[in-house]
Amino acid sequence: MDDAGASYGLWLLVFINSAVFIIFAFSFFKPQTKRDWRSFGAFSAFVVALFTEMYGFPLTIFVLSGWLQSTWPDIDWLAHDSGHLPEMMFGWQSNPHFGPFHILSFALIGGGFWLISVAWHHLWSAQRQGRLATTGPYARIRHPQYVGFVLIMLGFLMQWPTILTLAMFPVLVWMYARLARNEEADNLARFGEAYRRYIKAVPAFFPEVSGATRETDSP
Template sequence: MSTDAPAYGLWSLVIVNSIIFVLFAYSFFKPQTGRDWRSFGAFSAFLVALFTEMYGFPLTIYFLSGWFQSRYPEIDWFSHDAGHLLEMMFGWRMNPHFGPFHVLSFILVGGGFWMIAAAWRVLFEAQRQRKLAKTGPYSYVRHPQYVGFVLVMLGFLVQWPTLLTLAMFPVLVFMYVRLARTEEKEAIASFGDTYRSYMAAVPGFIPRWGRFFGSGPASDETNRRP
């Protein structure tokens, strides 16, 4: 298979895409505290690393080119389309932008950004009223904005996996989990049993299937960050 001519060294696209997606995420997340900025900064670094390999320098392709070429000699691995590694490796020989992994990527990325945006609206209103955010995404998981960031990163990994972003992903997930645990300790110190009841009713990161068909948690509310 031979795809388009090599399409790397496009540093203007690296800059433009990085700025667009970082600002897009910022418009939803709106970091306020130092902790918020650290989590947002790590997410931004992931995006910059991704777009650097997508349009700038294909480090993963260069590093693994010998193995790729020996296993899939019919593919021009230095074309842009070949960067969609999963489509290439699983035999999708049509336009990779319409491949199953690319479609799944759109769902994950879109769903992640939707969750970040929806959670922010609920959180903003709860903070304004000095109540606990428990409606919308907060009725399914206690940390929907962090879950949203993870979904976005996972979606980009499905679309365009690289060695650097694959290495960064578990580190960032671990960081978000630790941030969430720290925030929960602060919430318990501030709100006591009210927040403990919320924790007992709503899981941290993975929603219960029964929640999609049953009733939500109790309605006691107290202000908190996700």
């Protein structure tokens, strides 16, 4: 295998891309509580780990280099585009940025950011009025912002999977599920029976595809 050369060691790009996505996510999520900051911090750690391998040091490629080179000997695994492992492994011949996994990743990332942004608007509006947020995405799932973060991370994994981010992903999903349970305990204490009715009416993370959108605002 050739030296990585100009493909990696681009630490300025690691910093710039990490900062752009973290600031972008911050502008959508606008963390306020300690719980918000914990979820945002976990997402930020995922982003930094991702771009460190994408532009800094390709740890996954080095660890798997023997297997990758013997299984796909015609691919230069230290070329930057080869980091798009799904396209490479499935024999995508054209630019990997136009490959099916890359396109799917953009859909997931864009959908995640959209969900976080729209959900935050409805949550902020409900908080200002001292009521339970049950409109917009909250009419279909109880924790749209956590789902949005998971969609974004899943999108990044489809585009540029690494050993570290693959290991982090289930841990972060578990962390978001735990934060959601803590959030529900707080809401039960604050809103009581209204929140119990909301729990019965609206699923936590996966919307009912056949069900109609519910608007269940409670004072």
